[in-house]
Amino acid sequence: MVIDWLPSVLIVTLLVLAVIGGVRRANLWRAGQPDKVNIVAGLLAMPKRYLHDLHHVVERDKYMSRIHVATAGGFVLSMALVILVHVFGVGHQLLAGALLVALVLMFVGALFIAKRRFNPPSRLSKGPWMRLPKSLLTFAVTFFVLTLPMAGVLPEGTGGWLLTIVLSIGIVLSLSEMLFGMTWGGPMKHAFAGALHLAFHRRPERFGGGRSTGLKPAELGGKVHGVAKPSDFKWNQLLGFDACVQCGKCEAMCPAFAAGQPLNPKKLIQDMVVGLAGGTDANYAGSPYPAADGKGKALGEAQGGINNVITAGLIDADTLWSCTTCRACVEECPMMIEHVDAIVDMRRFLTMEKGKTPNKGAEILENIIATDNPNGHSPASRTHWAADQNLPLMKEKKVVDVLFWVSDGAFDMRSQRILRAFVSLMKAANVDVAILGDEERDSGDVARRLGDDATFQSLAKRNLATLSQYEFNKIVTTDPHAYHCLRNEYGDFDDDGVLSKGASGQGVEILHHTTFLNQLVQQGLLKLDAFKGGKVTYHDPCYLGRYNGEYDAPRELLRSLGIEIAEMERSGFRSRCCGGGGGAPITDIPGERRIADMRMEDVIATSAELVAVGCQQCTAMLEGVVEPRPVVKDIAEILVGQLAEEVH
Amino acid sequence: MSLNVVSLVSVGRHPQSGRARRADQDGRAVELGLKLVAKALSVVHVGDPDDPVLRQYAGMGLPSMTILKQDKSIDAVPILSQFLQQEKIDIVLTGVRAESGESSGMVPYLLAHALGWPVVARVADIVSVKDGEAQVLLALPRGQRRAVSVKLPFIASVDHAAEIARQSAFALGLRASIESVESVGEVDRIRVDWQESVAKSRPKRLKTVKAKTAAERFKAATAKPEGGTGKVMKNETPKEKARAIFDLLLEEKVIR
Amino acid sequence: MSNVSSLGISSLGIVRRDPRKEWIARNRLHPLYHEVINEGLGSVVGPSGLIRKNPHQIGFIGPNGIKRIDRLKGNGADTSNKRHGSAQEVVLPLHVVTTPDFYLVVVPDLVGGRLSSHDKDILGLAHALQGGMEGNGAVVAVCFGDVKETQFDLAGVDRLIHLTGTEFEGFTPEARVAALVQIDTQLAPQHWLFPxxxxxxxxxxxxxxxxxGERPATQAWQVIPEKVVCRGAGGSLDIARQTPRIVMVLEECGNAIDETRHEVLPISVDALEIQxxxxxxHGQxxxxxNEIPLAEAEFIVSAGNGIHNWAQYHQTAQALGATEGASRVAVDDGFMPRFRQVGASGTWVTARVYLAVGISGAIQHMQGIGQCEKIIAINTDAGCDMVKRSHLSVIDDSDVILSELMQLAQEYGVNDKPSQENSPEESQNVA
Structure with a gap:
């Protein structure tokens, strides 16, 4: 046997190449900005993050989760054993036997993967990804045969040099994919980058059942605001883009993509990869960005480089402005990629550096800066809605149990109905409540999502300064966007502990009104009659559900009225956005359909007559759908209608 | 020939909040200047170089601004005319009226008088500048325009019908260099004696009834106010309905 | 006294007898006898403001067309009633300034060659100002170019300077100001008033x-001889100051003259040197x-969900010479561009006439048209909010009405006429 050494040499060569590729790839990521990551702890936590958190996401698709366990588990195990058995020549029969078992496991998994690829859904990328199952099968078969003699199943030297040559070809083919491709940009890159992404994730709080949804503050006063070039991303964000498996779950969930707006989260992430590695998108083999005229950019036209401005040639600004920041893509991504962070980072560049917020964006931002509300109303008219509500002001009370954060709904006649309903409910429950009145300012949500972090930070600091003058135990708001800002984003600016410690030192409880009302109902402070209307469904606002994990309180409230909720197909963490978030109605990027219309179709599909909502923005968007359509009501409005009359 | 254009800017005041802001018309004056000469535009302000509002102008993409450092009580016109005389300037752009201070709208006129230049009021656009002459569109009410040509140099006050000021980018404003120039000015003496107070709302003119008899006064006091629901045409023929609409349009003189 | 009449016609048109007057008319020795008898027999205000009898107006035209003198001396109830019925033209007393001690000069805008209500208010204001000052002042109006106004006397113009000549035609602020400077040296007016x-x-x-070199009072809204109150700081400030020589006055800040006539004596201006x-x-x-910004447009034809034939809608808007607007739904559905959207989330419009075709009127839309003067609705739903707000509503299918309207517009020939009817003399003046 002249060429017995060939397989091991090949394996070693490809391993070395893979290591070289890995170092090279890591250098690409390192072109990004530094970010504080605990490397050791991250690496140690990685297996658990993979097995628990990532698997939890994949588990939503049972078929995929099982075959992935078989294939990936089989591959990792067999690769380790291959190195032991075929490189270091540990000739123990048991090891070889184990290797055979691992390979069979992998083979079975790969077969199912191949089966899936016979008729793949449109969200899956094609191209090299169609080749992957074949490579997996080749690997399994090649090493199975190669190992048989060592396991003692076949005598040594079976097949002679011809078989060795054939096996060597198999080794080259499969390991090129599995090792070389892993670090040089093939489909298997997801395993390498994905594992490291889990270890060095920018939001480690997300693992272990946690939630981290607040945007990171932009650095102001530096060389660049936001992300202009791929190298302006944090290094672990770049790593995150590389982790993408192109499964297209994000694409399937994205409301903007469904509405035909020029956004496809998967393509966006792949374009980021093009940006970080340099080159064009010619090799992309998935769905493109939808284009209203049906044409769009041809593949290969988008060009990027680590130091090229992203919006100058790689992606269109419209793509970034189509996003409603609903986080459906992030929620769905098995690789835990943070699409929304990346989009807002790039928007920051467009707004703060370029001054190019599209359509009404510029006007709205200017209004927020000059009047602390997006529509340029007089700040002195913020409390006009409450003229007849007899609500005490914090300025007078100083100390109160519940601070009602009214939000900018105060200026909108439709939203005022929700506010009034909520006030009636609080009065019925004798809540010790006060409002900030004209001292309140916009929470900064819209400014931040439109990329103007300077304005957001200024608003956050001023709001916190106002809040620091008073004592209160809870902040309750009917606006999930303000709720999210107060709960998850003000913390970065709360140096004095206004919210984290509060007057009591215990920290201020920040609640959405549905949560708060649910507490009141549970405590028996609200007496409600049963609801006798027709069928009711519930629309989860993104900023309440996905951003803050509150799926139960609104449902419990509805149930307390005796309502059996006719759930929409997409509800809970998969709820479809109303189209009102992230400043999308302001930037107003044209598509083929309106997101709100699609959501209303979801509602109509349940044959509900009433859709309960927990957000003034959702209410406005859904009510904007042309009638006839089901009635849209905030939960507070439904509850106030069922308030039992007190008999005195 | 490269044009030398100067836009004069002031600190504006938001009509709703009363907060200092980039003045609307001054912003448009900068926008028009940027359209004419792009980054070669000079932008000049008399006042406090540390005023944060200046950054809002700079955020429109100005590499630098010149601030003639002065106290609020100082009359800006002599300082400006002195400054403008120093350089060979072709066009000076201002707003029609400032949003703060006296809001008299006299600055362009006084400067023009001091410099001996023509002044063009309420400019909607400067269409072209060729051979030392500018083709200018003036804003008339209801979106109408008048074409005027004027020889350089001249002063133009920019109407709110002009192109709206571009978005101010935070970072550009932050980075622009604000060049503060010391200047000698005089206190505005006339203004010292004025009494300023928060604007009272002006009474709306009522329909004055010149009633000479008690009966007429009684009638005027009890007359049913005009308005109420309008006329609804339901069962007439389409021709009659269209005729009624058309007649109303004629009556209102919107069809000519 | 002059109001006594044996028959009063109340404001409701009911004929009432006045027994006291009848009693006076029967008694020739009553001190008021002559007033009662001559009442309504035609009196004329003389040039000096004195009331004079006009003998030709005594008597009345009888039922058969023959003029008769009323011998019943006010006792004939029926006939005197008829005299009241034929409304007598009111001749106002003439305000005469023989030798003015000073002048107040008003330079009216004369939009379209006629005094605007703003101009008339300022002429009235000038008289009020004059009345509060020592001596006898005359109000001078300075007019340039082609003037169509015929009622300067009723507007309160004591003296008129009318400057004609090509140098003042059209848009000629420089020549006009040179003339005003000349007038200033000639008349040395106490005050200049401008709208x-x-x-x-x-x-x-x-x-x-x-x-x-005067420091004018601008945006003045209270003007008395000693003091003016001006708006400052973008309308947020009231500046009270001594009344300067030149005052520019806001709208509705004076009361137009309505009880006197004025002489309108011409004043000639010394030879003018116009550079x-x-x-x-170059004219208008x-x-x-459709190029006019929506917020400024005077006449908007706005389209909503009820439009089916968009080509026809555009043609009609063009035929009527209107600016196009749209409801949010029409924009969302892609029929109209976003910048055409009217309403709280689109543009707030100020059109004088707003024709809403197939728009039922969501609250945001109604907010956006709050400042429109006349609203016309074409809608199939008579109960919609737009119809409630409209001055004229037509309940019908939009297609039918629009095609009829287009036909009417074509018959009328809207597009054959020049677009600026209000100032033709200016548009021709292309230098």
Missing amino acids: DSIHGGTDLGSRLAASL SAHLID VAVDP
Whole structure:
């Protein structure tokens, strides 16, 4: 046997190449900005993050989760054993036997993967990804045969040099994919980058059942605001883009993509990869960005480089402005990629550096800066809605149990109905409540999502300064966007502990009104009659559900009225956005359909007559759908209608 | 020939909040200047170089601004005319009226008088500048325009019908260099004696009834106010309905 | 006294007898006998303001067309009633200023050659000002170019300076200001009053102030001889100051003259030296109605969900010479561009006439048209909010009405006429 050494040499060569590729790839990521990551702890936590958190996401698709366990588990195990058995020549029969078992496991998994690829859904990328199952099968078969003699199943030297040559070809083919491709940009890159992404994730709080949804503050006063070039991303964000498996779950969930707006989260992430590695998108083999005229950019036209401005040639600004920041893509991504962070980072560049917020964006931002509300109303008219509500002001009370954060709904006649309903409910429950009145300012949500972090930070600091003058135990708001800002984003600016410690030192409880009302109902402070209307469904606002994990309180409230909720197909963490978030109605990027219309179709599909909502923005968007359509009501409005009359 | 254009800017005041802001018309004056000469535009302000509002102008993409450092009580016109005389300037752009201070709208006129230049009021656009002459569109009410040509140099006050000021980018404003120039000015003496107070709302003119008899006064006091629901045409023929609409349009003189 | 009449016609048209007057008419020795008898027999205000009898007006035309003298001396109830019925033209007393001690000069805008209500208010204000000052002042109006106004006397013009000649035709602020400077040296007026308006008053006043080195009061809204109150700081401030020589006055700040006539004596201006103008007027530019910003447009035809034939809608809007607007739904559905959207989330419009076709009127839309004067609705739903707000509503299918309207517009020939009817003399003046 002249060429017995060939397989091991090949394996070693490809391993070395893979290591070289890995170092090279890591250098690409390192072109990004530094970010504080605990490397050791991250690496140690990685297996658990993979097995628990990532698997939890994949588990939503049972078929995929099982075959992935078989294939990936089989591959990792067999690769380790291959190195032991075929490189270091540990000739123990048991090891070889184990290797055979691992390979069979992998083979079975790969077969199912191949089966899936016979008729793949449109969200899956094609191209090299169609080749992957074949490579997996080749690997399994090649090493199975190669190992048989060592396991003692076949005598040594079976097949002679011809078989060795054939096996060597198999080794080259499969390991090129599995090792070389892993670090040089093939489909298997997801395993390498994905594992490291889990270890060095920018939001480690997300693992272990946690939630981290607040945007990171932009650095102001530096060389660049936001992300202009791929190298302006944090290094672990770049790593995150590389982790993408192109499964297209994000694409399937994205409301903007469904509405035909020029956004496809998967393509966006792949374009980021093009940006970080340099080159064009010619090799992309998935769905493109939808284009209203049906044409769009041809593949290969988008060009990027680590130091090229992203919006100058790689992606269109419209793509970034189509996003409603609903986080459906992030929620769905098995690789835990943070699409929304990346989009807002790039928007920051467009707004703060370029001054190019599209359509009404510029006007709205200017209004927020000059009047602390997006529509340029007089700040002195913020409390006009409450003229007849007899609500005490914090300025007078100083100390109160519940601070009602009214939000900018105060200026909108439709939203005022929700506010009034909520006030009636609080009065019925004798809540010790006060409002900030004209001292309140916009929470900064819209400014931040439109990329103007300077304005957001200024608003956050001023709001916190106002809040620091008073004592209160809870902040309750009917606006999930303000709720999210107060709960998850003000913390970065709360140096004095206004919210984290509060007057009591215990920290201020920040609640959405549905949560708060649910507490009141549970405590028996609200007496409600049963609801006798027709069928009711519930629309989860993104900023309440996905951003803050509150799926139960609104449902419990509805149930307390005796309502059996006719759930929409997409509800809970998969709820479809109303189209009102992230400043999308302001930037107003044209598509083929309106997101709100699609959501209303979801509602109509349940044959509900009433859709309960927990957000003034959702209410406005859904009510904007042309009638006839089901009635849209905030939960507070439904509850106030069922308030039992007190008999005195 | 490269044009030398100067836009004069002031600190504006938001009509709703009363907060200092980039003045609307001054912003448009900068926008028009940027359209004419792009980054070669000079932008000049008399006042406090540390005023944060200046950054809002700079955020429109100005590499630098010149601030003639002065106290609020100082009359800006002599300082400006002195400054403008120093350089060979072709066009000076201002707003029609400032949003703060006296809001008299006299600055362009006084400067023009001091410099001996023509002044063009309420400019909607400067269409072209060729051979030392500018083709200018003036804003008339209801979106109408008048074409005027004027020889350089001249002063133009920019109407709110002009192109709206571009978005101010935070970072550009932050980075622009604000060049503060010391200047000698005089206190505005006339203004010292004025009494300023928060604007009272002006009474709306009522329909004055010149009633000479008690009966007429009684009638005027009890007359049913005009308005109420309008006329609804339901069962007439389409021709009659269209005729009624058309007649109303004629009556209102919107069809000519 | 002059109001006694044996028969009063109350405001409701009911004929009432006045027993006291009848009693006086029967008694020739009553001190008021002559007043009662001669009442309504035609009296005329003489040039000096004295009331005189006009013998020709005594008597009345009888039922058969023959003129008769009323011998019943007020006792004939029926006939005197008839005399009241034929409304007598009121002749107002003439205000005479023989030798003025000083002048107040008003430079009206004369939009379209006629005094605007703003102009008339300021003429009235000038008289009020004059009344509060020592001595006898005359109000002078300075007019340029082609003037169509015929009622300067009723508007309170004591003296009129009318400057004609090509140098004052059209847009000629420089020549006009040179003339005003000349007038200033000639008359040395106590005050100059200008309408603070976009029709040229502000421009002219500011130019004159700069030329004379005067510090004018601008945006003045209270003007008395000692003090003016002006708006400052973008309308947020009231500045009270001594009344300067030049005052530019906001709208509705004076009461137009309505009880006197004035002489309108011409004043000639000494030979004027007008230097060649720097500003050369090329006339008004024809503006496509659809180029006019929505917020400024005077006449908007707005389309909503009820439009089915969009080509027809565009044609009709064009035929009527209207600016196009749209409801949010029409924009969302892609039929109209976003910048056409009217309403709280689109543009707030100020059109004088707003024709809403197939728009039922969501609250945001109604907010956006709050400032429109006349609203016309074409809708199939008679109960919708738009119909409730409209001055004229037509309940019918939009297609039918629009095609009828288009036909009417074509018959009328809207597009054959020049677009600026209001100032033809200016549009022709292409230098």
